[in-house]
Amino acid sequence: MTTIPISPSAMGDPAGDLSECCGPTPGAPKLQSESATVLATxxxxxxxANRLMLLATIASGESAEACVCDLTGPLNLGQPTVSHHLKILVDAGFLTREKRGTWSYYSVVPGALSALCADLCSESVLGDLMRTPDPAERNA
Amino acid sequence: MTTIPISPSAMGDPAGDLSECCGPTPGAPKLQSESATVLATxxxxxxxANRLMLLATIASGESAEACVCDLTGPLNLGQPTVSHHLKILVDAGFLTREKRGTWSYYSVVPGALSALCADLCSESVLGDLMRTPDPAERNA
DNA sequence: CTTCTACATTGACATACGTCGATGTAGTAA
DNA sequence: TTACTACATCGACGTATGTCAATGTAGAAG
Structure with missing residues (x-):
């Protein structure tokens, strides 16, 4: 790796007066990269879009569950593609899989999405983005 | 295109008793693909992860704004990369850009993230996933 | 056993994405 | 003007992603 980060606070600026760009100097990001990776996943x-529609379609059932053959038709996707997307949603914690006989029934994890929103609110400084329901509050 | 969707409800099953797989038959997805595309974007x-840390870093400033040179150092990314990510966040509606002199100051859009969560709650059937106690008291 | 069904997995492909170096564009300062 | 700074854009590269045809796996029915 030959990448040398620019490191603005370490550049020997010839004149100290014109480097006023960086004022408050946020420094190291408050959101750790580990948490950011989990959130980003x-x-x-x-x-x-297809995964969102998968979630919506599964949730639309009265028991909030569906098997793969229920999903290939409405989404106009092949069976391997649907299985792939379902696996991603399961790995992310939004769905669970339950095999009953030959069929695999996928159901939504009840608090998964709201927990994600809660994580967004509570994740250190990102919580500042969430308050202020209307954009007319913060004069400070 | 030679893709022929499997269309479970249209397959001529030889015996009508073992095709009990699809029960409630969700049919067409309730979440329109247009809305799903916007949400997915x-x-x-x-x-x-880097974009989340960009958001967190910008929000961590007391005025919730930062210029590009503030962000290349902490995230250990090149300046073009940071500009690229900032553009994506601006296009998605999470940041705004304001040019003051030579610098471009990026600031967070106050209600953008909470609006996204609200969209998730209200988007047709996906709201069923959200019915958990905490974050929103969304009355009808 | 064999055969069928429902689904997962593999391999392959085209496209999209993240990243950086190089270059272009404003703005400031002399 | 020239020179410098902060940033955007372009081009390229490697990797990740979405998709499907083909194949594999496990259960049910005969």
């Missing part, structure tokens, strides 16, 4: 699982 | 913008 969940968001990435939701970052596909 | 926003989730996709959040589906990267």
């Amino acid at each position: 969940k968001f990435k699982a939701l970052g596909d | 926003k989730f996709k913008a959040l589906g990267d």
Whole structure:
């Protein structure tokens, strides 16, 4: 690796007066990269229109469960593709799989999405993004 | 295109007794693909650890704004990469850009994330996934 | 046993994504 | 003007992602 980060606070600026760009100097990111990776994985699982429709379709059932053959038709996707997306949603914690006989029934994990929102609210500084229901509050 | 969807309800099953797989028959997905695409775009913008840390870093400033040179150092990313991620976050509606002099100051859009969660709650059937105690008292 | 069904997994492909170096574009300062 | 700074954009590269045809696996029915 020959990547040398720019490191603005370590550049020997010839004149100390014009380097006023960085004022408060946030420094190291408050959100640890480990937590960010976990969060990003969940968001990435939701970052596909077909997966969102899979979630919606499964949740639309009265028992909030569906097998694969229920999902290939409405989404107009092949069976391997649906299985792939379902696996991603299961790995992300949004769905659970239960085999009954020959069929695999997928059901939604009740608090998964709200927990994700709660994580977004509580994850250190990102919580500041969540308050202020209307954009007319923070004058400070 | 030679893709022929399996169409479970249209398969001529030789015996009508073992095709009990599809019970409630969710049918067409309740979440329209248009809304799903918009939602997926926003989730996709959040589906990267570096972009989440960019959001957190910007929000950590007392004025909730930062210029690019503030962000290349802490995230250990090149300046073009940071600009690219910031553009994605701006396009998704999570950040705004304001040019003051030579610098571009990025600030968070106050209600963007909570609006995304609200969309998740209200988007047709996906709201059933959210009915857990905490974060929103969304009355009808 | 064999055969069928429902689903998972594999392999392959095209596309999208993340990253960086190089270059372009404003703005500031002399 | 020239020179420098902060940032955006372009081009390229490697990798990840979405999709499907083909194949594998496990249960049910005969």
